[in-house]
Amino acid sequence: MIHPIDRARAIERFEQIPRLSLGHYPTPIEKLPRLRAALGNAPKLCIKRDDCTGPGFGGNKVRKLEYVLAAAQAEGADTVITCGGEKSNHCRVTAMLAARLGLECVLALNRASHEAKPASLAIGQWVGARIVSVERREQRAPAMERMAAELRGQGKRPYIIPLGASTPLGAMGYVAAASVLAAQMEAAGLRFDAIFLSSSSGGTHAGLAAGRELFLRPEVQLYGVSPDDAAACIQAAVSGIVQGIGARLGVTLDAPVTVLDEYIGPRYGVESEAGREAFDLVARTEGIVLDPVYTAKAMAGLIDWIRKGRLAPEMRVLFWHTGGQMALFHV
Ligand SMILES: Cc1ncc(COP(=O)(O)O)c(C=O)c1O
Numbered sequence: 341m342i343h344p345i346d347r348a349r350a351i352e353r354f355e356q357i358p359r360l361s362l363g364h365y366p367t368p369i370e371k372l373p374r375l376r377a378a379l380g381n382a383p384k385l386c387i388k389r390d391d392c393t394g395p396g397f398g399g400n401k402v403r404k405l406e407y408v409l410a411a412a413q414a415e416g417a418d419t420v421i422t423c424g425g426e427k428s429n430h431c432r433v434t435a436m437l438a439a440r441l442g443l444e445c446v447l448a449l450n451r452a453s454h455e456a457k458p459a460s461l462a463i464g465q466w467v468g469a470r471i472v473s474v475e476r477r478e479q480r481a482p483a484m485e486r487m488a489a490e491l492r493g494q495g496k497r498p499y500i501i502p503l504g505a506s507t508p509l510g511a512m513g514y515v516a517a518a519s520v521l522a523a524q525m526e527a528a529g530l531r532f533d534a535i536f537l538s539s540s541s542g543g544t545h546a547g548l549a550a551g552r553e554l555f556l557r558p559e560v561q562l563y564g565v566s567p568d569d570a571a572a573c574i575q576a577a578v579s580g581i582v583q584g585i586g587a588r589l590g591v592t593l594d595a596p597v598t599v600l601d602e603y604i605g606p607r608y609g610v611e612s613e614a615g616r617e618a619f620d621l622v623a624r625t626e627g628i629v630l631d632p633v634y635t636a637k638a639m640a641g642l643i644d645w646i647r648k649g650r651l652a653p654e655m656r657v658l659f660w661h662t663g664g665q666m667a668l669f670h671v
Contacts, residue, residue, distance in 0.1 A: 342553055342591055350589040351554055357512055357588075358410040362437060363402040364394035366520045369530065369658070374625040382646045383655035386530070387628065388521070391635075391663035395440065396433030397463075399663020400544045403513030404505035405437055411509060413441070417499035421487050423448040423480035425609070427633070427667050430504050432460035435469035445469040446491075446498075448483040450476070456670035463666070506543030506577070508584030514547020515554065515585065522555040532560055534651065536642040537660035538634035539564025539574055539599055544662060546581035550593050563645075564599040565638035568608035571601040603641040609633055614640035631664030638662075 342350070372385040393402040412420055420438050424431040424447070431447045438445035447464055451473045465471065474483050484500050491498040504510075525531065539545040545564040552560055566574050578597045586593035605612020615636035622628050622639055630636040642659055645651050 341558065342593075346591050347554055350586075350591040353589045354512065354515060354554070357407065357509075358414060359512070359516070360406045360410045360413075360441075362395055362406050362409075362440075364392065366524055367392050369521075369524055369528070372622075372626050372659070375622060378621060378625050379643065379646050381649075381653050383533075383651045383653055383657045386532070386656070386658050387626075388658055388660045390517070391661045391665060393663070396429075396436035397663070397666050399429050399433065400514075401430045401433040401505065401663075402437075403517055403547075404510035404543055405434060405501075405513070407512045408501055408505045408507070408510045409437060409441060409443075412443070412499040412501070415497070415499060417443065417497050419444040419446060419491055419496050419498045420501055421446040421448070421484045421491075421498050422501040422505075423474075423484055423503055425450045426452045426454075426461045427458040427609070428460060429664050429666065431469075432463050432666060434501060434505075435464040435467050438469070439467040444496075446472060446484075446487050448472045448474055448480045448487065450474055450480065454670070459666045459669035459671055462671045504541030504543055506541035506546070506581060508546075508581055508588050511543040511547035511550070511581050511585055512588075514544050515551040516547075518548050518551020519555045521551075531656055532658045533655045534561040534563060535658045535660055536563045536565060536638055536645075538567055538638040538662050539578065540567055540569070540634065542574055542577035542581050544660075545574075545597070545599075546578045546585065548660075549578065549582050549595055549597060550585040550589075553593055553595055554589075558595065562598065563641070564597070565603050565641040566599055566601040567604060567634050567637050569601070571599040574599040574601075600641050603637045603644070605637065612637055612640065614644065618643050628661070629665050629668075630661070631667050633667050634664045635661055
């Protein structure tokens, strides 16, 4: 529990952090009555439509980049460098926002074997990002450093954005999201006992966890569902970012972090059977499209918990749609 005086001071510091206004907010909270009926004996279900954040075809990256790009501009950067896979939502949104802000953009992307070009890679190229291909994940960070050195040698001012913008600064985007969620809940008379979301590099989860301590009830349970790494690994990443947020806001934040890793399926980026079922069920009952890599697997976790009776019918659960649907498209 944070002392009210410490909380007020932390909120004051949070509100002073420079941020660009780039997204379309507040993203809607919608009820999911037909999904609930199809599941039977389910809690009341709502969805937070962060797939509708706007720029770069939306998703959770917009919120993080509002803080990170503000810092890049404050440092006088003329180029941003970041990394991911060829289908990376983070890289696509970074490239599109960089174009909008008049920044150059370099993306260190893992080459993947596929016949058609992923839409996110094509979009990055259309908006003028320079693509540097690397073979393996471990080569991304050194490639970014090499590019930064090369650009500095040319008199440019590069700014490196780490994977997924999942730094304490980037995660402030989800502290802000928690603050707006609290206002939306108050205005609509809503209450949530649990929030399910996809959690990978940890910034989204960490921002919401920190934001919960500042703006929501601490009893609201947050369940991050992994699309790739073991629970312990993501939990450690999320906790580290939460601590970093606390350090920045001058408050100790040490809430427990829960990550579920039973819904990864074959591996990262490969559809799971449960994810496919969740994708189809949500599409057919609610007309909402998830993405196969992150949100379908997170929804599979929520559905499994409902079927196993872990979420009682009197509970209210929010599913956080973090976007990512561009992964469905190739050009
Ligand atoms: C669509 C989508 N959902 C969820 C996540 C996970 O967010 P985070 O990396 O902040 O844990 C990502 C990250 O790549 C994503 O692209």
